[in-house]
Amino acid sequence: MNVKQWLAEQLAGKLEGLTAETVAELIEYPPNPQMGDLSLPCFKLSKQLRKAPQAIAEELKAAWGEQPAVQRVEAVSGYFNVFLEPSSFAAGVLNEVLKKQDRYGSQNLGQGRKIVLDFSSPNIAKTFHIGHLRSTVIGNALYKIFEFLGYKSVGINHLGDWGTQFGKLIVAYKLWGNQEAVESDGISELQRIYIKFHDVAEEKPELEDEARAWFVKLEQGDEEALKLWRWFVDISLKEFQKMYDLLGVTFDSYAGESFYNDKMAAIVDELKEKSLLEEDEGAMLVRLDEYDMPPALMIKKDGGTLYHTRDVTAAVYRKHTYDFEKAVYITDAGQSLHFKQWFKVIELMGYDWANRLVHVPFGKVSLEGAKLSTRKGNVINLEELLTKAIEKTREIIEQKNPNMENKDEVARKVGVGAIIFNDLSNNRIKDIVFSWDEALNFEGETGPYVQYTHARACSVLRKADSAPATALEPSLAKHLSGSEAMGVVRELYLFKERVEQAMHKLEPSIVSRYLVDLAQSFNRFYHECPILVDDAELRAARLALVECVRITLKNGLALIGLEAPEKI
Numbered sequence: 001m002n003v004k005q006w007l008a009e010q011l012a013g014k015l016e017g018l019t020a021e022t023v024a025e026l027i028e029y030p031p032n033p034q035m036g037d038l039s040l041p042c043f044k045l046s047k048q049l050r051k052a053p054q055a056i057a058e059e060l061k062a063a064w065g066e067q068p069a070v071q072r073v074e075a076v077s078g079y080f081n082v083f084l085e086p087s088s089f090a091a092g093v094l095n096e097v098l099k100k101q102d103r104y105g106s107q108n109l110g111q112g113r114k115i116v117l118d119f120s121s122p123n124i125a126k127t128f129h130i131g132h133l134r135s136t137v138i139g140n141a142l143y144k145i146f147e148f149l150g151y152k153s154v155g156i157n158h159l160g161d162w163g164t165q166f167g168k169l170i171v172a173y174k175l176w177g178n179q180e181a182v183e184s185d186g187i188s189e190l191q192r193i194y195i196k197f198h199d200v201a202e203e204k205p206e207l208e209d210e211a212r213a214w215f216v217k218l219e220q221g222d223e224e225a226l227k228l229w230r231w232f233v234d235i236s237l238k239e240f241q242k243m244y245d246l247l248g249v250t251f252d253s254y255a256g257e258s259f260y261n262d263k264m265a266a267i268v269d270e271l272k273e274k275s276l277l278e279e280d281e282g283a284m285l286v287r288l289d290e291y292d293m294p295p296a297l298m299i300k301k302d303g304g305t306l307y308h309t310r311d312v313t314a315a316v317y318r319k320h321t322y323d324f325e326k327a328v329y330i331t332d333a334g335q336s337l338h339f340k341q342w343f344k345v346i347e348l349m350g351y352d353w354a355n356r357l358v359h360v361p362f363g364k365v366s367l368e369g370a371k372l373s374t375r376k377g378n379v380i381n382l383e384e385l386l387t388k389a390i391e392k393t394r395e396i397i398e399q400k401n402p403n404m405e406n407k408d409e410v411a412r413k414v415g416v417g418a419i420i421f422n423d424l425s426n427n428r429i430k431d432i433v434f435s436w437d438e439a440l441n442f443e444g445e446t447g448p449y450v451q452y453t454h455a456r457a458c459s460v461l462r463k464a465d466s467a468p469a470t471a472l473e474p475s476l477a478k479h480l481s482g483s484e485a486m487g488v489v490r491e492l493y494l495f496k497e498r499v500e501q502a503m504h505k506l507e508p509s510i511v512s513r514y515l516v517d518l519a520q521s522f523n524r525f526y527h528e529c530p531i532l533v534d535d536a537e538l539r540a541a542r543l544a545l546v547e548c549v550r551i552t553l554k555n556g557l558a559l560i561g562l563e564a565p566e567k568i
């Protein structure tokens with residue numbers, strides 16, 4: 001069911017030169033229901049049809065004729081407005097939701113084509129911080145949205161497990177580290193000695209040379225270096241895994257930067273062959289002056305490779321391995337130049353798939369005034385953040401619903417959900433200031449609010465104590481023609497389009513904002529219209545609507561990585 005498409009087809013040919021495609025693009029859903037359910041702004045056709053907007057609207061009205069699905073049409077101020085017949089619209093929407101169930105909103109746009117998503121990608125031996133959380137949450141949502149629309153998503157955690165910093169870490173460990181401390185304190189101990197390295201190296205710059213030498217050894221496969229490095233990786237992964245388990249996020253591959261170590265030489269050769277590489281004081285780089293960008297450094301003076309080298313190599317490898325339709329990289333906006341630079345390098349190498357590489361940047365997160373940097377010691381640890389969210393939610397549940405079973409489980413789902421939703425509640429490019437009160441507000445535009453609304457729908461359905469609706473008799477749909485119920489029907493209808501938009505714009509917040517809209521319209525209905533009434537028909541129609549809200553909220557929450565507990 002696609003009413004825009006349907007209307008466009010009805011209008012095509014009604015005026016000379018009017019095609020369904022043009023009309024479909026122009027049709028809007030008027031924010032004000034007085035303008036109908038669908039509206040065609042005819043001024044957008046004026047130029048093409050060489051007619052005044054109002055004249056176009058009136059001609060369309062005159063040519064309209066009878067349509068059982070449409071109550072009436074009007075031509076007002078240059079708009080052609082269409083009022084759908086509420087009960088047939090309601091029956092159409094509800095029956096589609098009830099038929100598709102957990103697939104409602106899905107489509108097969110991708111036909112199995114692959115989308116490679118590079119997300120989360122924290123750095124070994126460094127804390128998984130709130131910026132990585134955003135990448136994880138946005139990436140995971142996009143992963144699910146693509147799958148829901150018929151693509152095959154491939155999630156890659158491009159771990160920062162390679163680079164000079166491992167030379168530094170090895171030197172630091174040999175100077176000040178001990179096995180016991182690393183084993184008991186994990187990343188925080190590694191970070192401690194890493195910070196110490198920087199402090200001491202300010203006075204003893206020769207440490208930097210030592211570190212570089214160790215990294216070169218590592219790249220060459222030195223056994224001692226490799227053994228330490230592997231151990232640092234294992235320790236870090238164990239900690240990261242705790243986050244992923246809490247968040248319910250999985251990856252198809254953990255091929256981090258080190259995975260490309262033995263693949264970079266071939267790329268460097270290729271760059272040389274294609275005369276793209278230039279020597280500059282012993283280093284090798286690709287000049288990008290022509291494109292108003294600083295050069296992309298590929299090989300350092302000491303022979304070591306760089307972040308750029310690994311990204312170019314990884315992209316070629318991924319294209320070869322997955323033959324992707326798109327490769328999407330989710331990082332903070334601070335890395336935008338990095339991606340622009342190496343996307344250009346791929347293009348200069350002559351790969352026509354360079355335009356299938358997409359950077360998905362996002363804004364910074366700050367927490368109640370604190371700065372979120374890993375360099376110095378003042379790190380906001382994500383595990384602490386999530387644990388605190390769960391605890392706070394537990395307290396709220398304790399007050400709201402002291403007799404609830406499995407409070408811990410629900411507190412986890414809602415507390416973690418609050419953090420995820422908060423990250424997705426605005427356009428990703430906006431900076432976020434995290435506030436506990438806002439994120440956990442059960443009345444605000446939050447994850448808990450949407451989850452709570454879902455649980456409310458479940459509770460009504462439980463109380464109804466009847467088998468869940470699997471279809472709506474068209475004759476019952478007339479009971480849904482009131483404005484509150486129709487408000488819900490309209491939102492339900494929009495789900496599919498919103499998911500599609502979220503995919504095109506790579507913007508999961510379109511889904512999260514949609515969920516708030518649906519929840520709000522449902523709550524208006526819930527407060528105005530008693531559901532468990534005696535009139536059997538009215539009751540059945542309203543219960544079917546509630547069931548559709550339950551299904552759609554659950555589907556939408558799942559798309560952005562939130563669970564939907566039935567009781568809160």
Ligand SMILES: NC(=[NH2+])NCCC[C@H](N)C(=O)O
Pocket residue numbers: 118120121122123158159160311329330331
């Ligand atoms: N292919 C990529 N460059 N992915 C993003 C990596 C992010 C990097 N490890 C960081 O923490 O900033």
